[in-house]
Amino acid sequence: MKKLLTTSLLTLLSLASIFAQNEKYVEAMTSSIALLDKVDKAKNDPVELQGIANRFERIATAETKEWLPRYYAAYCYTLMGLSGNSIVEKDKYLDKADGLIKESENLVGKPSDEILIMKAYAAQIRLAADGMNRWQKYGALFAENIEAAKAVNADNPRIYYLEGSSLLFTPEEYGGGKKAAKPFLEKAVAKFATFKPQSSISPQWGKMEAEWMLSQTN
Amino acid sequence: MKLFYYLLFFSTTVTYGQTVIRGKVMDKKGKPLPGANVFLKGTYDGTTSDQDGVFYFKTAEKDTATLAATYVGFEISEKKVELNGKEVSHNFFLNESANELNTVVITAGAFEASDEKRMAMLKPLDIVTTAGAAADITGAIQFLPGAQRVGEQEGLFVRGGSGQETKIVIDGMIVQNPFFSSLPDVQQRGRFNPFMFKGTSFSTGGYSAQYGQALSSVLLLNTTDKVSNNGLGISLNLASAGLNYDYATKNQSISAVAYYGNLKPLFALVKQNVDWLHEPEFKGSSLTYRLRPTKNGVLKVYGMYSDSRLSMNSKNPSTESGTTKLDLNNRNAFMTSTYTDQSADGKWLLNSGFSYSRNKDNMTFDAINFDRFDERTQARLVLTRVLSGNNSVLFGGEAHAINLQNGVDGKLYYLKDRYTAVFAESEIYVTRLLAGRVGVRGEYSSLLNRFNFAPRLSFAYKTGKFSQVSLAAGQFYQNPDYRYSYLSKNLNFERADHLILNYQIIKNQRTFRFETFYKNYAQLVREFTGIAFDADPYRFPWGTTNNGGDGYAKGFDFFWRDQKTIKNFDYWITYSYVDSKRLFQQFSESATPTFISNHNVSLITKNWFDKIQTSFNMTYAFTSGRPYYNPDNKIFLADRTPAVHNVSIQSSKLTSFKGNLVIFYVSVDNILNTKNVFTYRYTADGKTRYAVGPQNYRSFFVGTQIMLSKKAKVDKNDL
Numbered sequence: 053m054k055k056l057l058t059t060s061l062l063t064l065l066s067l068a069s070i071f072a073q074n075e076k077y078v079e080a081m082t083s084s085i086a087l088l089d090k091v092d093k094a095k096n097d098p099v100e101l102q103g104i105a106n107r108f109e110r111i112a113t114a115e116t117k118e119w120l121p122r123y124y125a126a127y128c129y130t131l132m133g134l135s136g137n138s139i140v141e142k143d144k145y146l147d148k149a150d151g152l153i154k155e156s157e158n159l160v161g162k163p164s165d166e167i168l169i170m171k172a173y174a175a176q177i178r179l180a181a182d183g184m185n186r187w188q189k190y191g192a193l194f195a196e197n198i199e200a201a202k203a204v205n206a207d208n209p210r211i212y213y214l215e216g217s218s219l220l221f222t223p224e225e226y227g228g229g230k231k232a233a234k235p236f237l238e239k240a241v242a243k244f245a246t247f248k249p250q251s252s253i254s255p256q257w258g259k260m261e262a263e264w265m266l267s268q269t270n
Numbered sequence: 271m272k273l274f275y276y277l278l279f280f281s282t283t284v285t286y287g288q289t290v291i292r293g294k295v296m297d298k299k300g301k302p303l304p305g306a307n308v309f310l311k312g313t314y315d316g317t318t319s320d321q322d323g324v325f326y327f328k329t330a331e332k333d334t335a336t337l338a339a340t341y342v343g344f345e346i347s348e349k350k351v352e353l354n355g356k357e358v359s360h361n362f363f364l365n366e367s368a369n370e371l372n373t374v375v376i377t378a379g380a381f382e383a384s385d386e387k388r389m390a391m392l393k394p395l396d397i398v399t400t401a402g403a404a405a406d407i408t409g410a411i412q413f414l415p416g417a418q419r420v421g422e423q424e425g426l427f428v429r430g431g432s433g434q435e436t437k438i439v440i441d442g443m444i445v446q447n448p449f450f451s452s453l454p455d456v457q458q459r460g461r462f463n464p465f466m467f468k469g470t471s472f473s474t475g476g477y478s479a480q481y482g483q484a485l486s487s488v489l490l491l492n493t494t495d496k497v498s499n500n501g502l503g504i505s506l507n508l509a510s511a512g513l514n515y516d517y518a519t520k521n522q523s524i525s526a527v528a529y530y531g532n533l534k535p536l537f538a539l540v541k542q543n544v545d546w547l548h549e550p551e552f553k554g555s556s557l558t559y560r561l562r563p564t565k566n567g568v569l570k571v572y573g574m575y576s577d578s579r580l581s582m583n584s585k586n587p588s589t590e591s592g593t594t595k596l597d598l599n600n601r602n603a604f605m606t607s608t609y610t611d612q613s614a615d616g617k618w619l620l621n622s623g624f625s626y627s628r629n630k631d632n633m634t635f636d637a638i639n640f641d642r643f644d645e646r647t648q649a650r651l652v653l654t655r656v657l658s659g660n661n662s663v664l665f666g667g668e669a670h671a672i673n674l675q676n677g678v679d680g681k682l683y684y685l686k687d688r689y690t691a692v693f694a695e696s697e698i699y700v701t702r703l704l705a706g707r708v709g710v711r712g713e714y715s716s717l718l719n720r721f722n723f724a725p726r727l728s729f730a731y732k733t734g735k736f737s738q739v740s741l742a743a744g745q746f747y748q749n750p751d752y753r754y755s756y757l758s759k760n761l762n763f764e765r766a767d768h769l770i771l772n773y774q775i776i777k778n779q780r781t782f783r784f785e786t787f788y789k790n791y792a793q794l795v796r797e798f799t800g801i802a803f804d805a806d807p808y809r810f811p812w813g814t815t816n817n818g819g820d821g822y823a824k825g826f827d828f829f830w831r832d833q834k835t836i837k838n839f840d841y842w843i844t845y846s847y848v849d850s851k852r853l854f855q856q857f858s859e860s861a862t863p864t865f866i867s868n869h870n871v872s873l874i875t876k877n878w879f880d881k882i883q884t885s886f887n888m889t890y891a892f893t894s895g896r897p898y899y900n901p902d903n904k905i906f907l908a909d910r911t912p913a914v915h916n917v918s919i920q921s922s923k924l925t926s927f928k929g930n931l932v933i934f935y936v937s938v939d940n941i942l943n944t945k946n947v948f949t950y951r952y953t954a955d956g957k958t959r960y961a962v963g964p965q966n967y968r969s970f971f972v973g974t975q976i977m978l979s980k981k982a983k984v985d986k987n988d989l
Contacts, residue, residue: 076314080314098305099304099305099321102305102318103305103318105307106305106306106307106309106316106317106318107318109307109309109340110307110309110313110314110315110316111314113309113311113312113338114312114313114314129342140371144342144343144369145342148342184395184878185385185393185395186385188385188494189385192496192497196520223883223924224926225883225924225925225926225931225932226924226926226931227926227930227931
């Protein structure tokens with residue numbers, strides 16, 4: 053009897069430690085995502101974002117099988133690519149983002165709409181850094197990844213948010229502008245309303261940004 | 271119950287057994303790195319360094335662990351630490367990782383336009399938008415340092431070299447007929463659309479052992495890997511109308527182009543110095559197919575065909591009327607296919623290609639047959655092994671089969687050459703600051719029945735964060751002008767030895783580049799006719815020949831570009847100086863050849879007006895006088911033409927029409943209507959001199975490009 057009790061207790065204990073490990077992961081991710089949500093997306097302060105990226109990267113080194121920490125770190129660096137001081141600095145962050153995206157892609161091992169969207173986002177920021185010279189290469193890369201993401205999950209609202217934001221900042225001469233962007237942003241907002249993330253730490257960003265941009269198209 | 275206490279005891283030790291870890295993260299020079307990530311590997315414990323690079327955190331981990339620091343753009347640094355409650359203190363000095371900014375690049379002699387390489391001095395778009403270049407690649411390249419402008423001939427004249435000493439290479443394959451068929455004293459355009467290319471590298475000497483058959487220079491053009499624009503495009507201008515269609519799927523794409531042109535309407539508006547009997551009329555088409563069969567493999571097949579005809583009265587002072595009627599019908603076909611791939615680990619790169627070109631000129635001078643025909647088939651294979659630390663070694667070979675026919679005064683001459691070459695080259699990085707490239711090339715020509723062996727060498731050393739010096743030296747061989755080989759069977763390769771020293775600094779969107787060179791010419795073909803010099807550039811060389819000629823060219827050039835000082839305004843200045851003499855062709859003594867101009871200056875400005883989406887570009891070009899042959903002057907080639915000045919402007923506006931991108935462009939060449947003279951010629955009796963100038967003085971051009979792009983148009987149905 054005593055033996056049985058000890059065995060079951062030990063089993064319970066080891067199970068608990070696994071749960072604890074997972075709980076620790078979810079908790080660390082949740083607190084880091086909360087920090088990321090708090091970042092003023094109009095400013096995208098690189099110092100603040102660097103600290104958050106570092107948190108995700110630390111989780112990534114401990115959790116070698118998880119793609120989400122790398123994905124979120126890539127998202128931080130992509131945002132930093134938007135606020136860098138020079139093309140060189142922006143490219144430095146975006147190179148880092150590209151590397152992390154690649155790592156998370158390898159971990160998932162099959163096409164993931166979220167990763168394809170992040171690839172499109174990084175291409176979009178890369179394009180924004182030097183539009184005149186880069187639209188040919190990165191415009192195509194953006195479109196390619198958006199199409200691929202649609203093929204995986206056409207209901208992902210971030211697809212339409214990125215398409216809309218891309219058009220909003222494209223001159224009318226190239227087929228962009230407020231009028232062109234509006235239907236995409238409307239669609240994004242509608243999709244966000246019904247979007248159910250797979251877990252509490254799955255990607256959920258973009259809703260606020262899409263709503264703000266939609267308000268700018270009027 | 272005992273167990274419970276056990277557990278309690280266990281967990282309390284964890285809480286109280288914390289270790290403090292502190293220190294500072296710096297670069298090699300001790301400069302603090304704020305925002306660095308410091309952590310214990312395999313745990314969640316860590317922190318971010320503050321603005322002074324200082325870090326501090328606590329950990330509950332036990333025993334030994336690895337403390338690591340990472341920072342964007344730097345290599346990771348690790349330290350084994352003992353965690354036993356005693357404070358751990360460690361300062362990190364991180365190594366910058368190799369990148370384009372801190373690693374030297376071998377640049378002597380090369381001038382690059384690229385989107386992908388961040389250190390390139392130009393972007394491909396810069397070439398297309400240069401005023402005075404008429405959207406022609408060589409037209410724009412001739413404004414770059416090292417190039418001399420020769421208005422009455424096509425080709426790139428580089429550092430004292432003739433137009434034939436430059437080879438144009440597309441994806442590694444030599445282009446047999448890069449320009450439209452040569453006409454007496456009328457410069458011809460290149461056959462290729464500049465939008466086909468993603469990168470251009472113009473070498474003014476000292477180039478890689480991968481290329482040969484060019485005494486002076488190679489212009490390397492790399493075609494794009496994918497189409498950027500899905501849909502139909504229409505181009506309409508004063509000279510031509512064209513259609514292009516692009517279609518791309520995930521792994522393959524196709525581009526088709528068809529055009530028809532007739533210069534009659536343009537020439538009716540712009541006064542011509544040439545007496546046209548039939549204005550140039552041309553039609554053509556091209557087809558490109560690209561396929562990505564594997565993850566990294568790219569297959570490209572490009573084919574083009576064009577047909578052009580014209581008729582003119584060419585100046586010929588030896589006839590009674592003073593002119594000769596010339597009729598020309600040119601048919602040109604060019605096909606090239608390349609396949610590139612790399613091994614899964616990225617350590618082996620493959621570049622291979624096959625191309626065929628065929629060119630036929632049906633030409634009559636005064637109704638006498640001067641037909642020309644040429645054909646070139648070539649195959650090429652290059653394997654590159656990428657080693658650690660940017661080092662690489664490559665080896666490859668190429669084989670060409672060339673057939674030529676030339677009609678002279680109704681008689682047809684034939685020639686065939688089988689040319690093969692093998693080469694090997696290695697790039698060696700001694701450190702990030704010092705690199706070298708060592709190459710060798712061996713060639714054989716069946717026509718000459720000779721071999722040659724050409725060593726090439728270059729070094730580069732990074733002198734500062736933004737600056738570097740490089741040095742290049744090498745030997746370069748080229749077959750003599752094929753015209754000599756129709757009659758003479760004992761010629762050897764011609765040779766040039768290059769020595770180039772380069773300094774460049776690229777900082778904050780400003781570029782300065784200085785290069786000085788010495789070039790030695792040897793084994794140049796000399797012709798002995800036994801009579802006086804004949805200045806007719808189209809004469810057939812009937813005299814006896816040998817390789818007894820020689821010569822030199824020396825000089826320097828600089829380039830300054832500033833994109834920073836004024837917003838949306840970009841300008842660059844180029845100055846090239848060359849001093850050259852040669853003993854070659856029919857020269858009986860060493861002299862400066864007629865294609866040499868000592869000073870070439872160009873100023874190029876580009877202005878972008880964001881609000882009205884309009885660009886305004888200007889080019890000023892100055893070319894000092896060139897020697898010309900005066901039969902009355904006892905001193906050979908001592909006379910100089912006046913200098914050539916040219917101011918051109920170009921403006922383009924982007925707009926949209928029903929959701930399609932529309933580009934309007936207008937350009938004016940020689941806006942000051944300067945009556946430029948390129949050279950002088952004399953009548954056969956040596957009494958009358960006449961000037962050879964441009965085809966027209968001030969001229970203008972307008973056109974539009976419309977892109978009916980699916981992607982640019984937003985349709986409710988697309989959602």
